[in-house]
Amino acid sequence: MKKPPHNHRDRILWILAQKGGSITRTELRRSMEIKLENMERILGELEKEGRIERTVGKHGELISLK
Numbered sequence: 001m002k003k004p005p006h007n008h009r010d011r012i013l014w015i016l017a018q019k020g021g022s023i024t025r026t027e028l029r030r031s032m033e034i035k036l037e038n039m040e041r042i043l044g045e046l047e048k049e050g051r052i053e054r055t056v057g058k059h060g061e062l063i064s065l066k
Contacts, residue, residue, distance in 0.1 A: 008034060008042050013051065013065070022064040024057075 005011050015031050016023055023031075032039055043063065046052045055062050 008032070008038070009046065012039075012042060012046065012063075016052070016063065016065045022062055024059055025054075025061040025063055028063055 005014055011032065012028065015028060019027075029036060029039055043052065043054065047054060050066055053064050053066055055064065
């Protein structure tokens, strides 16, 4: 397995790819180990760019690759 990227945006995409394309927001936050506000900002940018989508599932918010 490759090393995870150092850039937070790339690391989020890498984690999603490693987890089969989707992950809960809580699990992503634990994996990222960054402040929630920083993660939310990055997720918002990735969502606007069309790289990810966010949906509400039975286990909370789900982050998925598009």
